[in-house]
Amino acid sequence: MSTDLNAQVAGIKDDYKYGFHESEAHYNYKSGKGLNRRTVEEISEMKSEPNWMREFRLKALDIFFQKTLPQWGGNLNDLDFQDIHYFVRATDRQGKSWDDVPAEIKRTFDKLGIPEAERKFLAGVGAQYESEVVYHSLREDLAAKGVIFTDMDTALREHTDLVKEYFATIIPVNDNKFAALNSAVWSGGSFVYIPAGVKVDIPLQAYFRINAENMGQFERTLIIVEEGAQVHYVEGCTAPVYTSESLHSAVVEIIVKKGGRCRYTTIQNWANNIYNLVTKRAVAHEDALMEWVDGNLGSRLTMKYPAVYMVGKGARAEILSIAFAGKGQHQDAGGKVVHAAPYTTSRIISKSISKNGGRSSYRGLLKVADGAYGSKSNVVCDALILDPQSRSDTYPYIEVDEDDVKIGHEASVSKIGEEQLFYLRSRGLSETEASTLIVNGFIEPLVKELPMEYAVEMNKLIELQMEGSVG
């Protein structure tokens, strides 16, 4: 047992390998802590925004102050909105090549393996550092076909009409307190436009990095997939480990038009001092397919329920959710599907793992509107609990206003079996190896849906999470 114990002690600090941070000496601008009208005006000024956006932000701020915190989900009592830097500009220029990115920042992305991944298997990359995107690239052939992949600030300047047409139409400002907050102080994020019929067959990736302490990151993403077009967008997130809390509150809006397909994959691995409170919603038109693949491994508290509103006949929604809650973590995740048209189909598969006192909750909504006849939905949520200190809850909400529907719902909670552990250990596997194998097996039906590179990444992250976790 002594070797296990050593690994366990070592694991306390080494668990999270993205916990490093870089100096802020070169930073261009850092707002003071706290949030008021002046903060918002300052952000808008620094970005030289049009007046309508400034007004939009200020209106959103009023709504943010009016709205109360949600009384469900996770514990938000320690979240102090006045103890956060709302806008931090690490550099005043955006690189088109990694050589243009300041060395201190590039070093971070090198450590995260982003330039390497870009060379190997990505069609485009956006890298956000603190409040703004510091690097952006898109394969030339895609740009030539009219694909737009840029950061939201640039899009507001260069594709104003498109932004104006869709911005905040899927997630209105008053949707919830955090959507209002994001609307007031948003900065960075991705803007993706795929013209009709264009199929982007390899992924576009955005990478979000928080470096400063007490930081708030509020990226805003808008993806428009025109008729018959196709895209796979991937995002990853990490941050240094600090003792005080930071806040990540994004808004992601997606429109998938007739016959289009969009897959949005998240591998969220924030440090354990980050509140991750994100609103993600897509609208799927006739025969469109929207897929959310949502992997939540990091953060102190995540509250995130990617949603698909199926508004056109034959639209489809897939939500695959993987949550891993370790020590001091609460993953309140799940999904929302709304059937608002006939013959729409949806599937939610959620797998959660809790260990070392971690808590995971599945929270899901399935809604079928009157007139959405011939619709089908299947929801499966499985939870695996690794030790008696850990916890798992399931909150499935189902509202059906149409008779002609087929709905399936299954939920299971299992504890890691003593017999399974013993069986594997009797074949020479250590307790950690055995648990890791069982956990990987548990999520394997989901992981195999991921592209190879992300499946490997996901398994690696799970292994890191499992290291020194049992004893």
Next chain:
Amino acid sequence: MSRKSLRIENLHVSVEGKSILRGVNLTINQGETHALMGPNGSGKSTLSYALMGHPNYEITDGTAFLGDINLLEIEPDERAKAGLFLAFQYPTSIPGVTMANFLRHAVTNVRMPDRKEGEDLISMRDFRKELKQKMDELGMDSEFARRYLNEGFSGGEKKRAEVLQLAMLQPAFAILDETDSGLDIDAVRVVSEGVNRVAKAQGTGVLVITHYQRILNYIQPQFVHILYGGKIVENGGPELVTTLEREGYDWIRAKYPNEAQVEDELESTVLTS
């Protein structure tokens, strides 16, 4: 290769506070084949679980050594690395974990006991080749390697899978816990041949736990022991099997009245393994 022994002395084992084994003595040398017989609930499976280190089986007295290694002081995975193998009567299933992935971890750990966690596994190419060969020998379809471990396996497939693991791990000592139960006669033959092949090549010491003579026609023991009332009451050669087959356990019962009483007590609180 120097021959090792598996030496069990005065072993007492309790499960949930209930005393099941009450002083078992048994020595097996590498290269030997032993059979352990006994009625239901006599403690045969308890012995195999206790030797492998199941956390629910409490050793209250006695010793068990594999060579000079004290088995009772080490974890199940270390026992496997020391050369002990148990073919389970009821192998558990592990959803999502393929046979091949699991076996590659197991084989790596057992063959390279000093490897540190996180270091490379044995080469995929060599492993696949060896696995394919062993599966062919056991008449297993190569698709088997991609199936999830014991998930949805028939009774016969599970037993074959256990013997495949035995063949891959090449232990110094193997305990086969009711490996013949649930198998038809052809399967018993194939599985037995598999065990014999490993035993011959590796000089494995084999302990066959069984109710029936059938498997012993294929895996022929030099030594036969009868476990009754938590003790080994009879030691002999193959002739003991014939006697049991002919006369059942009644004569044992008559000959060992104290153990018979223990057996009856245990019977009334039937233990499921």
